[in-house]
Amino acid sequence: MDNYDKIKINEDLAKNSEGTLQKQQDTYAESWEAAQKRVKAAAQGIYQELLNDKFFIGFTNAIGGALEGLDKFIDTIGGLPGVLGVLGTIATTVFKD
Numbered sequence: 001m002d003n004y005d006k007i008k009i010n011e012d013l014a015k016n017s018e019g020t021l022q023k024q025q026d027t028y029a030e031s032w033e034a035a036q037k038r039v040k041a042a043a044q045g046i047y048q049e050l051l052n053d054k055f056f057i058g059f060t061n062a063i064g065g066a067l068e069g070l071d072k073f074i075d076t077i078g079g080l081p082g083v084l085g086v087l088g089t090i091a092t093t094v095f096k097d
Contacts (some may be wrong), residue, residue, distance in 0.1 A: 028034050074083055 010063060077083065
């Protein structure tokens with residue numbers, strides 16, 4: 001009973017603070033910071049849905065495979081001299097007229 005006056009003060013404070021937290025939340029929800037966070041969250045959601053890691057891993061692997069094939073082809077025809085010879089033959093055939 002020694003702290004009855006403190007309990008009474010806290011009880012009165014609780015009774016009078018009804019809706020205060022909701023008012024603070026409403027104020028925050030209308031603020032610039034809240035708007036920025038909503039836009040950021042929406043953008044992150046779109047980014048995560050549109051960008052699929054499996055697609056990009058497969059795409060990167062396909063490019064890597066194509067480059068390895070091109071490297072083997074260049075090695076097969078003799079490196080730069082072979083490439084120049086093939087390009088020369090193609091150019092001669094295309095532009096002979």
